[in-house]
Amino acid sequence: MKPIQVGLLGIGTVGSGTFNVLTRNQEEIRRRAGRGIEITMVADLNVERAREIVGDRARVVADAREIIANPEIDIVIELIGGYGIARALVLEAINAGKHVVTANKALLAVHGTEIFAAASAKGVMVAFEAAVAGGIPIIKALREGLTANQVQWVAGIINGTTNFILSEMRDKGLDFDVVLKEAQRLGYAEADPTFDIEGVDAAHKATLMSALAFGIPVQFDKAHVEGITKLAAADIRYAEQLGYRIKLLGIAKRRDDVGGIELRVHPTLVPAKRLIANVEGAMNAVMVQGDAVGTTLYYGKGAGSEPTASAVIADLVDITRLHTADPDHRVPHLAFQADELRDTPVLSIDQVRTAFYLRLRVADQKGVLSSITSILAASDISIDAVLQRESNEGEHQTDVIILTHETQEGAMRAALAQMQALPTVLAPIVSLRKEELA
Ligand code: HSE
Numbered sequence: 001m002k003p004i005q006v007g008l009l010g011i012g013t014v015g016s017g018t019f020n021v022l023t024r025n026q027e028e029i030r031r032r033a034g035r036g037i038e039i040t041m042v043a044d045l046n047v048e049r050a051r052e053i054v055g056d057r058a059r060v061v062a063d064a065r066e067i068i069a070n071p072e073i074d075i076v077i078e079l080i081g082g083y084g085i086a087r088a089l090v091l092e093a094i095n096a097g098k099h100v101v102t103a104n105k106a107l108l109a110v111h112g113t114e115i116f117a118a119a120s121a122k123g124v125m126v127a128f129e130a131a132v133a134g135g136i137p138i139i140k141a142l143r144e145g146l147t148a149n150q151v152q153w154v155a156g157i158i159n160g161t162t163n164f165i166l167s168e169m170r171d172k173g174l175d176f177d178v179v180l181k182e183a184q185r186l187g188y189a190e191a192d193p194t195f196d197i198e199g200v201d202a203a204h205k206a207t208l209m210s211a212l213a214f215g216i217p218v219q220f221d222k223a224h225v226e227g228i229t230k231l232a233a234a235d236i237r238y239a240e241q242l243g244y245r246i247k248l249l250g251i252a253k254r255r256d257d258v259g260g261i262e263l264r265v266h267p268t269l270v271p272a273k274r275l276i277a278n279v280e281g282a283m284n285a286v287m288v289q290g291d292a293v294g295t296t297l298y299y300g301k302g303a304g305s306e307p308t309a310s311a312v313i314a315d316l317v318d319i320t321r322l323h324t325a326d327p328d329h330r331v332p333h334l335a336f337q338a339d340e341l342r343d344t345p346v347l348s349i350d351q352v353r354t355a356f357y358l359r360l361r362v363a364d365q366k367g368v369l370s371s372i373t374s375i376l377a378a379s380d381i382s383i384d385a386v387l388q389r390e391s392n393e394g395e396h397q398t399d400v401i402i403l404t405h406e407t408q409e410g411a412m413r414a415a416l417a418q419m420q421a422l423p424t425v426l427a428p429i430v431s432l433r434k435e436e437l438a
Contacts (some may be wrong), residue, residue: 149290
């Protein structure tokens with residue numbers, strides 16, 4: 001049988017990895033797919049560089065629309081990124097009857113509803129394994145492997161840049177700004193790292209996982225997003241003393257008590273004894289808890305040329321196996337049948353329930369601790385642990401660290417405002433959320 005023909009839009013880091021792995025492992029991949037898979041056309045604005053990568057094995061064009069217009073092309077891989085031209089090209093490819101493989105988490109988290117609807121109407125597949133956690137097959141796990149379960153929660157380190165920065169801050173005791181510069185010098189952080197360090201990239205990925213886990217539409221605009229830019233080395237140190245590590249987690253959790261879903265990205269204290277707390281450097285890991293399977297953990301490289309190519313090619317193989325199947329019998333894009341998605345609300349951050357870590361810079365005088373604990377008690381917030389550093393000689397002020405039991409965010413915000421107003425609280429209170437992930 002003639003190989004399935006693929007057109008590649010954008011041959012940067014992931015595109016060249018995809019081309020190289022597909023070429024290197026073509027025989028193994030053909031045996032698995034039941035048919036050869038060939039990238040026969042590549043579109044890239046940098047035609048010269050693209051030609052250097054593909055040689056005479058594929059036709060290189062500058063205009064992506066030449067690929068979309070080619071009736072010989074069965075699958076289009078979109079590796080351009082962003083929401084602009086990528087959205088237009090993906091929709092055009094779908095309308096031209098092409099299946100689409102994309103690594104574009106931003107595009108799907110924001111425009112997924114439109115794109116999946118267009119694909120269903122046209123009877124084509126949009127596959128996106130590479131969009132979340134790079135080489136880790138977490139989409140496959142959520143969509144197929146865990147299909148028997150009511151997923152309780154998903155929590156992941158799904159941004160390698162920020163995990164690298166947090167690991168360095170902890171290892172070297174350095175502040176965020178210093179480590180960011182070093183990460184940029186080493187190529188672990190982009191020149192414009194905003195999407196990574198502000199938690200936006202992780203929120204795109206968490207949004208996709210929430211849809212797959214709970215059968216809700218993708219709703220990036222409902223995600224609560226906090227990055228790591230305000231995190232201080234002191235809090236990493238105190239957390240360590242209390243047996244916790246701080247990780248930027250993307251969390252999606254079902255809340256049957258209020259009939260909603262929590263969807264949030266923020267720095268999170270995690271018990272140091274958990275495997276996920278020990279995921280270091282640029283590595284990614286995702287935990288999924290299902291009612292039947294219990295807690296599962298998926299670990300690997302969340303970015304990079306060939307790890308991400310591994311996910312892109314897995315999608316190519318899936319589409320090659322399934323493209324002749326009746327569209328009604330394919331695996332649904334978001335794990336649940338499209339007409340079975342529910343409008344279960346994504347909860348506001350005030351409704352989220354977590355435990356908290358608080359750091360208060362206080363005057364070292366009598367009654368300070370009791371005035372703080374009285375506010376917490378009156379707000380129905382229970383204290384789990386307290387750590388008070390001995391004040392330095394002659395300093396007359398100190399840090400009080402409090403771990404609370406789980407409480408509603410809204411109650412904690414109100415209590416924080418009261419504590420902040422105390423004359424003995426001398427600096428803005430640091431509050432971080434804590435998850436046991438048990
Ligand atoms: N910038 C991402 C990260 C990789 O640092 O993990 C692509 O999503």
